[in-house]
Amino acid sequence: MKVLFFAGAKDVTNSTFAEVPQVQSVPELLEQLVALYPQLSPILPTCMLAVNLEYVELSGKDADGNEIRLKETDEIALIPPVSGG
Amino acid sequence: MQKKEKTTLTNEEISRYSRQLLLPCIGTAGQEKILKSSVLVVGAGGLGSPVLLYLAAAGIGKLGIIDYDNLETSNLQRQIVHSEKNVGTPKVESAKSTIQNLNSNTKVETYNLLIDKSNAMDIIKEYDIVVDATDNVATRYLLNDASVFLKKPLVSAGALRMDGQLTVYNYNGGPCYRCIFPTPPPADTVTNCNDGGVLGVITGIMGSIQALEVLKIVTGIESSYVQKMLLFDGLTGSFRQIKIRPRNPNCPVCGDHPTITELIDYVQFCGAGAHDKTPNLKILDDKDRITVHDYKSIRDTEQHHVLLDVRETVQFNICSLDNSLHIPYANLHKQLDILKKENPNEHPVYVVCRRGNDSQLAVNFLKESGIENCFDIVGGLDEWAAKIDHGFPTY
Numbered sequence A: 001m002k003v004l005f006f007a008g009a010k011d012v013t014n015s016t017f018a019e020v021p022q023v024q025s026v027p028e029l030l031e032q033l034v035a036l037y038p039q040l041s042p043i044l045p046t047c048m049l050a051v052n053l054e055y056v057e058l059s060g061k062d063a064d065g066n067e068i069r070l071k072e073t074d075e076i077a078l079i080p081p082v083s084g085g
Numbered sequence B: 001m002q003k004k005e006k007t008t009l010t011n012e013e014i015s016r017y018s019r020q021l022l023l024p025c026i027g028t029a030g031q032e033k034i035l036k037s038s039v040l041v042v043g044a045g046g047l048g049s050p051v052l053l054y055l056a057a058a059g060i061g062k063l064g065i066i067d068y069d070n071l072e073t074s075n076l077q078r079q080i081v082h083s084e085k086n087v088g089t090p091k092v093e094s095a096k097s098t099i100q101n102l103n104s105n106t107k108v109e110t111y112n113l114l115i116d117k118s119n120a121m122d123i124i125k126e127y128d129i130v131v132d133a134t135d136n137v138a139t140r141y142l143l144n145d146a147s148v149f150l151k152k153p154l155v156s157a158g159a160l161r162m163d164g165q166l167t168v169y170n171y172n173g174g175p176c177y178r179c180i181f182p183t184p185p186p187a188d189t190v191t192n193c194n195d196g197g198v199l200g201v202i203t204g205i206m207g208s209i210q211a212l213e214v215l216k217i218v219t220g221i222e223s224s225y226v227q228k229m230l231l232f233d234g235l236t237g238s239f240r241q242i243k244i245r246p247r248n249p250n251c252p253v254c255g256d257h258p259t260i261t262e263l264i265d266y267v268q269f270c271g272a273g274a275h276d277k278t279p280n281l282k283i284l285d286d287k288d289r290i291t292v293h294d295y296k297s298i299r300d301t302e303q304h305h306v307l308l309d310v311r312e313t314v315q316f317n318i319c320s321l322d323n324s325l326h327i328p329y330a331n332l333h334k335q336l337d338i339l340k341k342e343n344p345n346e347h348p349v350y351v352v353c354r355r356g357n358d359s360q361l362a363v364n365f366l367k368e369s370g371i372e373n374c375f376d377i378v379g380g381l382d383e384w385a386a387k388i389d390h391g392f393p394t395y
């Protein structure tokens, strides 16, 4: 499955996206990401995650508190805050 | 037929603002609201410049400007509210003079100070809307919390390199900044425009959208970025909208049972100062470092050595010292062979970067890799330019 990197995540990985093996849950996905890009681990807890352009908590819950299940076709985005101005 | 009240706009105002009076979504009623409104712009930099210019042009009644920096030449590439004749003077004064030339009817209040927990509430309470156009994490959390306490909409944007982000926080049931980003990033992972660079057009686009959202809120048009985050990628030209969460009932500031009920120490909370300057680290012992003066005499007396420059390639291409060996810090582990070809254990290796932070990390790495005879040049090339060679470029 495809994870898009934005801003600082793009900078530290030096890529705009990652292909990670299919997983079911957000915590598993984050594990896969750190395995591929260890340099993501310090910024990961400060990032926002979006699945199909919708906010998801890093714990894997959506805004209503429901655990989300990931699908192969989902577009996942890792979005650290941009603080420059 | 409903009887409409006559507009209070003067003839001068009608002709001045006619192009927006003609918009059905603004009209005379909208313009009257714009003229009566007050907006606080925090940061008179890359984002704040277009915000201030467009809001003054549109006729916002009162603009507050907070910034404690003096104008530098390197600001002019993106901070378009300023002009080169004002370099060295306070940014708030420079911005004010531009705005007053543009629209003398706008009342401008300047705050040449660092906004912090001691003054934020008193300043912000005087305004209807807060625009976050700052360049650092600590001020972003401060503005968020103060805006929550004072129930002010916070029109927030950030820009770096070719990327921009924008959200309207704390408005119409939407989240606050902490609902989305509860944890501040570790200080050493924050890239600022000073180091990462930014294209002026990127801050220009994001600041312009901030100004647009302010005008929509003021005139009662629904804001497009409540519970939505705009992500702009200037490299691919893509605008993405992420649907973000509503207000988090468990948020420590805006939640149902807040645990933070007054302003805190944001520099401590973020572990980083309320500015976009890169702190000078001291990682190595003095015995592993030499001054630029000492390095100068090593060069002058032609002592055999390797000068290893670990800056990124874009920086190396701007300027470098003669006979530098260039390996970016990020590639050092992969490209150690290049250094080993220079027989680094037979003569000393001096490591340099822009300011002397990465060079210390590099020295640590080299020592761990068995290259013992290596030293950091304190303060890097900035220090070289300041103390040794005034003709050496700084950026």
Ligand SMILES: [Zn+2]
Pocket (backbone or CB within 6 Å): B175, B176, B177, B178, B179, B180, B247, B248, B251, B252, B253, B254, B255
């Ligand atoms: Zn909140």
